[in-house]
Amino acid sequence: MISPLNKRKLTTNNETEKKPAPRNKKSRATETKEEPQYVEEKRNLEDLWKVAFPWELSGTNLMHFHQFNWDFKNLEQTLEEGLLLGKKFFVFASAEPQLVSYKDTKKIRDIPTVIAIESVLPPSDKIATVSIQSAMEEIFPMKQMKMDWIPYIPIEKRDRQVDRMYFQIFILGCKQRRSALRQLKEERARMFEYCIPYFYQPIEENELEESTVVYMIFPTEPPLPCEFDWELDELEEFVDDQIENEKLCAEQKDEFKEFVKEQVRAAKKANREAKDARKKAKELDVDTQRAFQSMRFYKFYPQPSPDVPTFQKSPFINRFYGKTHKVL
DSSP: OOOGGGOOOOOOHHHHSOOOOOOOOOOOOOOOOOOOOOOOOOOTTTTHHHHTOTTOSSSGGGGGGGGSOOOOHHHHHHHHHHHHTTOOEEEEEEEEEEEEEETTEEEEEEEEEEEEEEOSSOSOSEEEEEETTTTEEEEEEGGGGTEEEEEOOOGGGTTSOOOGGGOOEEEEEEOSOHHHHHTOOHHHHHHHHHEEEOOOOSSSOOHHHHOOEEEEEEOSSSOEEEEEETTTOOHHHHHHHHHHTTSSOGGGHHHHHHHHHHHHHHHHHHHHHHHHHHHHHTTSOHHHHHHHHHOEEEEEOOOOOTTSOBOOOOSEEETTTEEOSEEO
């Protein structure tokens, strides 16, 4: 007989099931909202002014431009308005040395400028080399330097197939591979440094043809810009005036005289060649004549800003293109 003290209460299955352990309340994590990051979308023609430098061989030639945040939105806006109207532009950039002020200091700096030519056909298939040091000037076909008017593809179209017939912007550039450019011999590389865009207007009357005034910049420190009229100015007196006005050192007198003489010889030669070319212009077809007559040159400077030097604007492009129709 089992003692009642030893009796155990019989339990059912339901009673043997363990009750679920109470859940621990999760501590609510503090949610941190990340600030939305906005990436400025690239403008359609944002890099045009940079790639329009025709003599950029390895990239080092343009390094000094990156010291400042140059803004060419005026170039972009003007060309985009023209593109909407179906116009075609041929573009090249150049460095314009100026004595400029920046942060209370004056220094000779290169100011980037961009020339845009509104035209239905390429303005020229020739290039010129002009060396101040050797006073050498030569004009020859672009293909001799492996140069051409290369189509520029706007940023928004670079991820798609573009029909060459519909290109509206062309930049003056070198078609030779970069690897080959880096291996150029010194003499050949220097030719690129001395290259400047060449243009001759065979239709309109060119005031430079009949002009006896030569505009030049003598390579000294700082550079000496001046004009010499070979009919009205007497060379010896002209040189002495530069020394008297403290624009030139007396030790540079002979060097400066030879420089002026060579510039005059080059200008007279260019005038003769221009007259010969004008005679041949009569053989051009009507469409080509109209194309030359309707060409328009626009010169763009960077937008003024506290982040860039204070510079001056000039309508002068170079001795071949002469003056622009509009400075922007």
